[in-house]
Every structure is written in structure tokens, then in C-alpha cells.
Amino acid sequence: MNEKEKHVRENRGHETPDEIAGSMPAAGKNQKRHDTVKTNKLWMWLGIIVLIFILIYWLFAIGTFEDILGYFNG
Numbered sequence: 001m002n003e004k005e006k007h008v009r010e011n012r013g014h015e016t017p018d019e020i021a022g023s024m025p026a027a028g029k030n031q032k033r034h035d036t037v038k039t040n041k042l043w044m045w046l047g048i049i050v051l052i053f054i055l056i057y058w059l060f061a062i063g064t065f066e067d068i069l070g071y072f073n074g
Contacts, residue, residue, distance in 0.1 A: 059065045 056065075065071075
């Protein structure tokens with residue numbers, strides 16, 4: 001083990017400001033990736049809810065639910 005490896009192992013818990021600054025962009029990318037996944041899931045569920053409402057409207061429009069519920073207009 002050379003002198004540099006020994007120094008790195010001894011000071012592993014003590015990061016220099018340059019090391020911290022170098023790790024910040026990577027942490028930012030990971031956070032953005034995590035937030036993007038959450039946003040995509042929210043949009044997906046919003047889309048599913050909209051599709052359910054469209055399906056319910058369509059079923060009422062063709063009269064399927066009207067027959068099932070016993071609701072007659074006129």
C-alpha cells in the first residue's frame with residue numbers, strides 16, 4: 001500500500017470541500033431523477049382518473065348505465 005492509499009483510508013470520513021463540491025452535482029442529478037419518477041407517477045394516475053371519467057360519461061351517453069340504474073328520461 002503506497003502513501004496515498006494509506007492517507008485515503010485514514011481520512012475516509014473527512015471529506016475536503018473540493019470532494020463535497022464534486023459530489024454535489026451527482027446528488028443533484030439523483031434528486032432530480034427521483035423527483036421526475038414521482039412526477040411521472042402523478043401524471044399517470046391523473047391520466048387514469050381522467051380515462052375513468054371519460055368511460056363513465058360514455059357509458060351514460062350510450063344509455064348502458066341508465067338501463068342498469070333504472071333511470072329513464074321521459
